[in-house]
Amino acid sequence: MAFKEINIRDIKQSAVKLISDDWALVTATADGVTNTMTVSWGGIGELWGKDVVFIFIRPQRYTYELLEKTDMFSMSFFDGGYKKELGYCGKNSGRNGDKFEATGLKAIELEGVAAVEQAKYNVICKKIAFQDMDPKGFIDESIENNYNGDYHRIYIGEIVKVFENE
Numbered sequence: 001m002a003f004k005e006i007n008i009r010d011i012k013q014s015a016v017k018l019i020s021d022d023w024a025l026v027t028a029t030a031d032g033v034t035n036t037m038t039v040s041w042g043g044i045g046e047l048w049g050k051d052v053v054f055i056f057i058r059p060q061r062y063t064y065e066l067l068e069k070t071d072m073f074s075m076s077f078f079d080g081g082y083k084k085e086l087g088y089c090g091k092n093s094g095r096n097g098d099k100f101e102a103t104g105l106k107a108i109e110l111e112g113v114a115a116v117e118q119a120k121y122n123v124i125c126k127k128i129a130f131q132d133m134d135p136k137g138f139i140d141e142s143i144e145n146n147y148n149g150d151y152h153r154i155y156i157g158e159i160v161k162v163f164e165n166e
């Protein structure tokens with residue numbers, strides 16, 4: 001493992017590909033537990049003059065519980081690899097077992113924040129805002145079909161540091 005610090009602008013792949021097609025992991029630590037979950041909805045962009053990520057986490061996720069207890073998290077990108085492992089982390093809850101142990105993915109610390117050794121890019125983020133999805137704002141009514149009352153909490157994470165696996 002050799003991670004070098006880069007700027008988020010140095011990532012040349014499309015954010016849509018990295019998140020939607022390749023999937024990402026969101027990793028957080030609280031109460032002495034580090035857990036990771038797969039996300040394929042989200043974004044990388046700019047808000048309030050800061051480079052940020054946007055993640056959308058349903059309230060029933062263990063990750064939601066952890067994110068409510070910590071301001072730091074990481075978002076890890078795999079550039080098309082590790083789909084089997086990411087599939088596992090998107091189907092199993094950390095409430096029922098350690099997903100790192102189950103998949104062979106390895107939790108490491110970067111800037112004191114849990115990240116993933118096998119990732120191509122680890123983005124260390126600081127939670128700066130959240131907003132609960134309000135169905136009153138659904139102009140396209142079919143959006144409601146994605147929910148069963150479990151509207152996402154949108155977390156906006158300021159990008160603190162970005163690391164590339166060389």
Ligand SMILES: Cc1cc2nc3c(=O)[nH]c(=O)nc-3n(C[C@H](O)[C@H](O)[C@H](O)COP(=O)(O)O)c2cc1C
Pocket residue numbers: 023035036037038039040041042056057058060061062063064086087089090091092093094095
């Ligand atoms: C490809 C894929 C993408 C997913 N994207 C999201 C997402 O963006 N937001 C979300 O809340 N759940 C998403 N999930 C579901 C969670 O990853 C899944 O419920 C996971 O088991 C939650 O783990 P946790 O309980 O340990 O937090 C996705 C699952 C898969 C397989």
